[in-house]
Amino acid sequence: MDGLYGDSTRSVKAVGSDPVSGSPVVSPPVLASTFHLSPDEAEPSDKYGRYSNPTWRQLESALAELEGAATALTFGSGMAAITAVLRVLAKPGTKLVVPADGYNQVRSYAREYLAPLGVTVVEVACAAMCAAAADADVVLAETPVNPGLDVVDLHRLAMDCRRRGSTLVVDNTTATPLGQQPLSLGADLVVASATKSLSGHSDLIAGYVAGSHPELMAAVEQERLLAGPILGPFEAWLVLRSLGSAGLRFERQCHNAQALAVMLRTHPAVRSVRYPGLPDDPSHQIAALQMKRFGGLVAIELDSAQAVHSLVERSALLISSTSFGGIHTSLDRRARWSDPVADGFARISLGIEDTDDLISDFEQALS
Known part of the structure; x- marks a missing residue:
């Protein structure tokens, strides 16, 4: 059942x-x-x-x-x-x-x-x-x-x-x-x-x-x-x-991730976006076959490490922290931990904030 x-x-x-x-x-x-x-x-x-x-x-x-x-x-x-x-x-x-x-x-x-x-x-x-x-x-x-x-x-x-x-x-x-x-x-x-x-x-x-x-x-x-x-x-x-609340939280996190990925993929300040839920993502076809939801993480690349720091500084909702999956939307510049990624690469973990508030906050922080 x-x-x-x-x-x-x-x-x-x-x-x-x-x-x-x-x-x-x-x-x-x-x-x-x-x-x-x-x-x-x-x-x-x-x-x-x-x-x-x-x-x-x-x-x-x-x-x-x-x-x-x-x-x-x-x-x-x-x-x-x-x-x-x-x-x-x-x-x-x-x-x-x-x-x-x-x-x-x-x-x-x-x-x-x-x-x-x-x-x-x-x-x-x-x-x-x-x-x-x-x-x-x-x-x-x-x-x-x-x-x-x-x-x-x-x-x-x-x-x-x-x-x-x-x-x-x-x-x-x-x-x-x-x-x-x-x-x-x-x-x-x-x-x-x-x-x-x-x-x-x-x-x-x-x-x-x-x-x-x-x-x-x-x-x-x-x-x-x-x-x-x-x-x-x-x-x-x-x-x-x-x-008990994981289903509710994860649903909102995935919804926020999808909305943010769609916005970021056309933003001139963003070099690249990875999210399995985007139809043109290299992993979308496989993900759609085996995943019920595409997760609460979005990966982006900006011009530099300073651009990542500036994004956090200008944002009213984004916090800088490692790990992911919490109720707050957070960002982690992974090169600081010696991951083999570009200096401007960042992993964004979407929280449970209202979607419109997050999108507006990212838009003003990237402008």
């Missing part, structure tokens, strides 16, 4: 508690590190806070439902989720493909920690990901890729991985499960940062892994247990609390 619901309804239903008479509509957080053990030493559901927590389980159930997965596991950050999966899958002697144009810390982790252990790390641009999967053991794809917003053909990539017998992991942070569901397109695992659009208020850090292969998810859970990169129960509750 859930497939018939819209995203806001799905988001609200995912965080609902059992409708038992007298129980709270919204479950409170369980802030505990230790739990009572039974005298007969039978295994309780919860015994120690690094193993499990009732608030985790409720959040994990909601995330699995949104991703179309059998199970999900929460982590202390998106990077904690990604690195746990890579430690499970990328063993010495295996070949790992990571995005050359994706999130820079993933490449750094693969180079600095996995390669010295005997993992062959291959960095491949988004556009060449399918070709690189031909002889890989593990493929980590990010789509739309951050920050350039190219889109990977996930169905084709999944078929290539299946022929090879390799494992496909998809970073779904940018699109969110409200924009696309990689597992339905053939991915083996989804990893994501819940810091961004799902929690959406720029006030916490969290990540998760979702999948439907029991043995694979059990191995990731064991890695979390042993390494300990857990999410605190209060942060888990904050994510859960935010999920």
Whole structure:
């Protein structure tokens, strides 16, 4: 029945508690590190806070439902989720493909920690990901890729991985499960940062892994247990609390992104615009096939770094900050973080402000 619901309804239903008479509509957080053990030493559901927590389980159930997965596991950050999966899958002697144009810390982790252990790390641009999967053991794809917003053909990539017998992991942070569901397109695992659009208020850090292969998810859970990169129960509750409005927020962010991209693509101060929702964007055809919404990020290039700084200074609504997915519209000049982009390249994360106000503000700030 859930497939018939819209995203806001799905988001609200995912965080609902059992409708038992007298129980709270919204479950409170369980802030505990230790739990009572039974005298007969039978295994309780919860015994120690690094193993499990009732608030985790409720959040994990909601995330699995949104991703179309059998199970999900929460982590202390998106990077904690990604690195746990890579430690499970990328063993010495295996070949790992990571995005050359994706999130820079993933490449750094693969180079600095996995390669010295005997993992062959291959960095491949988004556009060449399918070709690189031909002889890989593990493929980590990010789509739309951050920050350039190219889109990977996930169905084709999944078929290539299946022929090879390799494992496909998809970073779904940018699109969110409200924009696309990689597992339905053939991915083996989804990893994501819940810091961004799902929690959406720029006030916490969290990540998760979702999948439907029991043995694979059990191995990731064991890695979390042993390494300990857990999410605190209060942060888990904050994510859960935010999920209920995620559909509403993401819908507005995507609407604002589409409107801004349309305006910017004809503005004389803007050299180029990337947004998968633009009909003439190089990634639009693939994105339209596999994405329900095109996301809340717009990538632009201005003449210089100073032009980017001037845009922020002249704007009344735009803030300068890294990360994305919050309720405020923000801008991040990615060259400052050593991304391989031009000095005037900026990633804009659209917030939930009124669309007309945002467009007017950008127009006056660019004039």
